[in-house]
Amino acid sequence: MTKQMLCRGGLLRWVVQLLRTLLLRIMSHFKAELQTSYSSPSLQIVPKYVPIPRVKGLPIVGTLFDLIAAGGAPHLHKYVDARHRQYGAIFREKLGGTQDAVFVSSANLMRSLFLQEGQYPQHPLPDAWTFYNKRHDCQRGLFFMEGAEWLHNRRILNRLLLNGNLNWMDVHIESCTRQLVDRWQTSIEQAAANGEHYELPDLERQLYRWSIEVLCSIMFGSRVLNCSEMQCALDEFSQIVHKVFEHSSRLMNFPPRLAQLLHLRIWRDFESNVGEVLQQGASIIELCISLQRAQPPSEQEQEEALYHKLQAAAVPSEMIKRIFVDLVIAADRVQQSVGPVCALLRSAAATSHRSRTSCS
Numbered sequence: 166m167t168k169q170m171l172c173r174g175g176l177l178r179w180v181v182q183l184l185r186t187l188l189l190r191i192m193s194h195f196k197a198e199l200q201t202s203y204s205s206p207s208l209q210i211v212p213k214y215v216p217i218p219r220v221k222g223l224p225i226v227g228t229l230f231d232l233i234a235a236g237g238a239p240h241l242h243k244y245v246d247a248r249h250r251q252y253g254a255i256f257r258e259k260l261g262g263t264q265d266a267v268f269v270s271s272a273n274l275m276r277s278l279f280l281q282e283g284q285y286p287q288h289p290l291p292d293a294w295t296f297y298n299k300r301h302d303c304q305r306g307l308f309f310m311e312g313a314e315w316l317h318n319r320r321i322l323n324r325l326l327l328n329g330n331l332n333w334m335d336v337h338i339e340s341c342t343r344q345l346v347d348r349w350q351t352s353i354e355q356a357a358a359n360g361e362h363y364e365l366p367d368l369e370r371q372l373y374r375w376s377i378e379v380l381c382s383i384m385f386g387s388r389v390l391n392c393s394e395m396q397c398a399l400d401e402f403s404q405i406v407h408k409v410f411e412h413s414s415r416l417m418n419f420p421p422r423l424a425q426l427l428h429l430r431i432w433r434d435f436e437s438n439v440g441e442v443l444q445q446g447a448s449i450i451e452l453c454i455s456l457q458r459a460q461p462p463s464e465q466e467q468e469e470a471l472y473h474k475l476q477a478a479a480v481p482s483e484m485i486k487r488i489f490v491d492l493v494i495a496a497d498r499v500q501q502s503v504g505p506v507c508a509l510l511r512s513a514a515a516t517s518h519r520s521r522t523s524c525s
Contacts, residue, residue: 220258227259238417285312293416297439306491325474333469337382345375374403377493384489385453386462386470395452402445408438446490
């Protein structure tokens, strides 16, 4: 009796297993039929997130050769702009290395990205600069800070620069710009009086000098620019600082640590130039502070200078110097933005002139 029950139990389990196998085969068959026979968009599963467009590249090196063919790191902004025209407001690309770089050109996407970056965002710093700072034990400004130190100082600057009325800055910007345009106008009139054609000499350096003057005026007030010693310091500084970014852009295509170990010229040029720029930048800030102490500004002038606003916010003097030195060095980014704007204005003026000529 017991043996018969065991046989029946084994047979029953075998039948159940057979039915399960048949059921799975039938379901897989109908699933394949649905996928091949019904391709209507209404029946297709729409993904929740659209994948970011990716630029195809070679293994390991990615699209590094494409960047080099386009002119290398100094022309990265033009290269990325061309990619945006091809792939849209956001795309990802591997420019060598192991990680994809994501490029964003939409203001709304940037805003949403900043809102989601967390309390301590990770800043993409150039390897050449971080290696130099570590090698020489440099304490840099806000651009090189991380973690709690960055958050503390950023909150202070946010209160001063993102909230409230910023018209006090317009006075300094308009004053420096008017002086630059007046100098150009005087030179043009003198050349016209002599029957000569005038062309602006070394426009890039003049724009960089203008951006430094604007920053110094915003930080310490316009009176510091009236000092002859200050004018000489700005002349020397504007002649050397743009070389830093030329050298650092070359090191974007070569590991800085390896360049230093091999004593390559690209590292030696960068290292010596950065040391000189940091020293002269610190000297300019020290000179501005000493001029403030020698000639105490009025109450209105204090309200129109960022230096006094930071002092009122109890920011240590050494931290103010670190922040200001980096701002002065980074003024190169300002002139790089102004340059294309000048080119667009010139193009618009030429188009307007042709239109008036054709109409007349």
